[in-house]
Amino acid sequence: MAHVSYSVSELLENLHIEPVNSGACYGDWIPNPSGGEIESLNPATGELIARVLCAGPADYECVVSRAREAFLDWRMIPAPRRGEIVREIGNELRAHKADLGALVTLEMGKILAEGRGEVQEMIDIADFAVGLSRQLYGLTMHSERPGHRMFEQWHPLGIAGVISAFNFPVAVWSWNAMIAAVCGDCVLWKPSPETPLTAIAVQKICNRVMEAHGLKGIFNLVIGANDPIGEMLIQDWRVPLISFTGSTEVGRHVAEVVAGRLGRSILELGGNNGIIVMNDADPGLVLRAVLFGAVGTAGQRCTTTRRLFLESGIAPCVTEALVNAYRQVRIGDPMEETTLMGPLVNRRAVDRMLDGLQRVREQGGEVLYGGEHMMGCFVRPTLVRARPEMPVLKEEIFAPILYVIEFGDLDEAIHWHNGVPQGLSSAMFTTNLIATETFLSHRGSDCGIANINIGTSGAEIGGAFGGEKDTGGGRESGSDAWKAYMRRQTNTVNWSGQMPLAQGIEFQL
Numbered sequence: 461m462a463h464v465s466y467s468v469s470e471l472l473e474n475l476h477i478e479p480v481n482s483g484a485c486y487g488d489w490i491p492n493p494s495g496g497e498i499e500s501l502n503p504a505t506g507e508l509i510a511r512v513l514c515a516g517p518a519d520y521e522c523v524v525s526r527a528r529e530a531f532l533d534w535r536m537i538p539a540p541r542r543g544e545i546v547r548e549i550g551n552e553l554r555a556h557k558a559d560l561g562a563l564v565t566l567e568m569g570k571i572l573a574e575g576r577g578e579v580q581e582m583i584d585i586a587d588f589a590v591g592l593s594r595q596l597y598g599l600t601m602h603s604e605r606p607g608h609r610m611f612e613q614w615h616p617l618g619i620a621g622v623i624s625a626f627n628f629p630v631a632v633w634s635w636n637a638m639i640a641a642v643c644g645d646c647v648l649w650k651p652s653p654e655t656p657l658t659a660i661a662v663q664k665i666c667n668r669v670m671e672a673h674g675l676k677g678i679f680n681l682v683i684g685a686n687d688p689i690g691e692m693l694i695q696d697w698r699v700p701l702i703s704f705t706g707s708t709e710v711g712r713h714v715a716e717v718v719a720g721r722l723g724r725s726i727l728e729l730g731g732n733n734g735i736i737v738m739n740d741a742d743p744g745l746v747l748r749a750v751l752f753g754a755v756g757t758a759g760q761r762c763t764t765t766r767r768l769f770l771e772s773g774i775a776p777c778v779t780e781a782l783v784n785a786y787r788q789v790r791i792g793d794p795m796e797e798t799t800l801m802g803p804l805v806n807r808r809a810v811d812r813m814l815d816g817l818q819r820v821r822e823q824g825g826e827v828l829y830g831g832e833h834m835m836g837c838f839v840r841p842t843l844v845r846a847r848p849e850m851p852v853l854k855e856e857i858f859a860p861i862l863y864v865i866e867f868g869d870l871d872e873a874i875h876w877h878n879g880v881p882q883g884l885s886s887a888m889f890t891t892n893l894i895a896t897e898t899f900l901s902h903r904g905s906d907c908g909i910a911n912i913n914i915g916t917s918g919a920e921i922g923g924a925f926g927g928e929k930d931t932g933g934g935r936e937s938g939s940d941a942w943k944a945y946m947r948r949q950t951n952t953v954n955w956s957g958q959m960p961l962a963q964g965i966e967f968q969l
């Protein structure tokens with residue numbers, strides 16, 4: 461395995477990461493939070509990177525009450541002005557792209573190109589949010605009554621709670637935080653305890669920008685365990701919106717608790733993404749898209765390609781090309797520029813992959829390549845020839861396992877493609893217009909994202925991101941996803957000097 465060429469101490473210094481860091485911040489860091497200590501480990505080497513003191517219940521309380529106070533002022537700043545401040549955050553992220561990207565790599569194991577790509581995603585959404593800050597449009601309606609004006613306004617909502625996952629430790633926060641900030645909300649972030657340092661580095665960047673404007677409490681951080689900190693957050697009526705990214709199992713619990721207090725949730729849960737390849741597809745494109753989709757981020761994206769449906773005519777050549785490509789994947793230290801696949805995030809992830817593979821074999825899956833643990837958190841990307849009825853195909857195993865399934869006709873492929881609980885991302889490779897339109901029609905893909913001649917992962921920020929069924933139904937990022945971060949108010953103004961009632965009702969003494 462290749463050696464590390466990036467100086468870790470320099471990187472940590474550039475991003476102001478200390479050997480021991482506070483995990484609770486409302487602009488000022490709480491010096492000694494009481495929630496116990498966690499260690500951030502490099503999954504490629506097992507080495508300690510730095511320690512973090514977690515937020516305890518009193519620290520949580522302190523941060524949320526400061527955020528609540530900050531909201532009262534932040535909501536009164538004009539949205540375009542809030543956008544200017546978000547632009548400065550985007551510029552700071554540009555300046556720190558290489559370092560922050562490398563810290564993502566160091567802490568969770570995705571390769572450098574993908575770590576930097578993740579920071580680029582933050583920069584892109586910051587730019588999007590700046591433009592959006594001048595476009596928080598409401599509609600006007602024609603009233604049925606004379607001399608009446610109807611319209612709607614979008615007001616800031618309050619504190620947006622963001623619970624993010626290890627696999628996109630900073631980008632998914634930014635989809636929420638940059639949009640929420642221009643909408644006039646404050647943000648309370650609980651990152652994954654697997655990736656506390658990237659969150660601290662981002663919080664420090666935000667603190668510097670906000671401090672220059674005399675602001676605190678707009679971006680806030682509480683690092684801590686699901687119990688008690690996550691639970692306190694989802695139960696807190698002062699946090700009207702919870703945006704949660706993670707497993708379907710935990711997401712279901714979040715949804716129930718937040719709904720129980722009539723709060724709003726945005727859920728971005730498991731995916732089980734499929735690509736359907738028609739005989740007329742360009743095999744070269746298929747190969748590149750599938751390789752990135754299935755092996756990229758070591759199979760740990762919610763958009764990772766997990767099921768590949770090949771029409772029988774093209775199946776042998778694509779399968780053979782994939783086995784060849786998998787053989788050539790350079791596995792190693794993700795801090796090395798030439799590495800294509802780094803480690804899984806931790807040993808539990810390795811165990812879950814190996815358990816899953818046991819079920820695959822028991823159910824008759826034929827491993828065409830890989831299937832084994834190498835060392836530490838490193839595994840081989842795995843290709844499996846599978847039958848569509850195998851129950852394991854309905855699971856999201858968060859690891860680089862790709863099932864190859866052969867099919868005879870398109871209706872059959874769509875049937876099996878949609879026959880899983882999850883509904884995040886999907887794709888078809890074809891040059892046929894009818895197949896394309898069928899896949900994108902009401903009887904085609906049932907997912908939140910459906911692409912043609914593009915893989916399932918690597919979405920741009922400009923579209924709304926999220927999916928259906930067990931994926932949770934939430935939408936984040938671009939398009940009009942911002943509406944979830946604001947409250948809509950319908951206004952009717954009567955300037956007629958009369959009091960006509962709607963629906964023609966007469967009600968007089």
Ligand code: UN1
Binds near residue numbers: 760
């Ligand atoms: C995730 O895996 O949680 O579309 C998000 C993609 C990325 C985001 C993935 N832009 O693959």
